[in-house]
Amino acid sequence: MHSPQTYREAARAKGVPEHAIELALSLALPQAELTGTDEDGGILVGRYGGLPSLPEGVEWNSGLDFVASVDCAALPPDACNLPLPRDGHLLFFAARTDPDGLALMENSRSVIHVPAGAPTTERPVPDDQEYFPALDQHPLYARTFPSLPSSADDAVLLHPEISDLYFEHDLEYLDQRSRQWEVSLYLGGYAYSPQDPPIMGSSPEDEKGGWVLLAQAQLDMPDDPGFTACVFWIIQRDELAAGNFAAAGLVSISYH
Template structure:
């Protein structure tokens, strides 16, 4: 963490002190700060990708189920900005749709296309939106939502991020949540961050790395999404004829936020998509094992 990024947290420190939170608690909270990249559609930051645009895939890649949200240039997203060990080159394609899924299934996917891979433009009508060929699928609302997906260049701003959550899943049977360990003032600190982050971080629709949040953040959305992924794995292995993946998913605490889209589309106000991935899978470029969770507080 650079001194410049830590200095940007001064409004948070001042607000927390004004609430009577002991300085040692504040500094322990600040020690959890993470770098993150905010992607915006205006300004003078470097162009690192785009919302929408042509779908460029290798010829042998399957047609995606979910629509393309964004294509990102990994070479333009350095770890010193995002806090993530992304590939040094190539492109990340983020797919997803803001709709509830069944049995904790993923609401999207991530495709990594290494540099130098031959690609071609793919024309496809995404089954998530339009239904599969031959189906009597007719959902005008899905189409209206998809037609609002943004189409624009994405520019990078370096940001710093503190936790928005203050609870963890309880280790005790029968209890849903427990206080964040070693942080007795976590609720007050998270509230101070929520009240000041608008003056600290850049206002943008897409975030890379950092801490996840949504409108009702109490527990970490990354942990929640990782648990969803495990629940869906268990459901799939219980279904007759489904392939069984013998590899256990990493523990929820070993996952990280890859990307967050604060959606704001008409008909999906207050909703968020989180692309999360196990750190081991990120290191091994197993983006096919990422999970996408959808939160909506209508």
């Protein structure tokens, strides 16, 4: 959503009662939307596509494509709901091939934190990489918006009283967020998925081990024209707090 007020106005116009509106807004989490334009006050925070710059001894997983680099120091402290590093760069890698179901790829080296000041060199695409070229490069500008869970998210499904109101008033469809294909990368917040959200929960106490959404992107699939890979980088909350990005997992869904 653009703001709680715009959500309230849209919900009231649909006749949604105030208690349902307030319930939905109580679930909202801050989420950073990173796009290629600085419209609406976007802050330059990184780069999409191109080739990654990595320290000596840090390898690029040759099964993955480089997606984006985010300058943690450039992100506003309240950009999202996660304890991200305050400096250095987060580099995100993902596959642009058809995934085998909704499988979690753990310890995939899909997220790398490069500490501030670390000497780096730009790496070419690995020799054994797929034939896909590097993603087209453009700058990334960040804006922070409240995000709401979908009706399939644990924040809704695990609570019958919330779920009933969500379905009765179509609360998730009143979220006037940007269209997914207009956003190069999401940080934090809730997952927006063409199918059920990836296997993770919405709180550190849930039965799914405290997995949270670190980032999300959509990628064209060169070997399957017309299909898109929706990729999610997820991590357990305690591993994120410890800065252990080697523990991040990668989940991918393809859709037409």
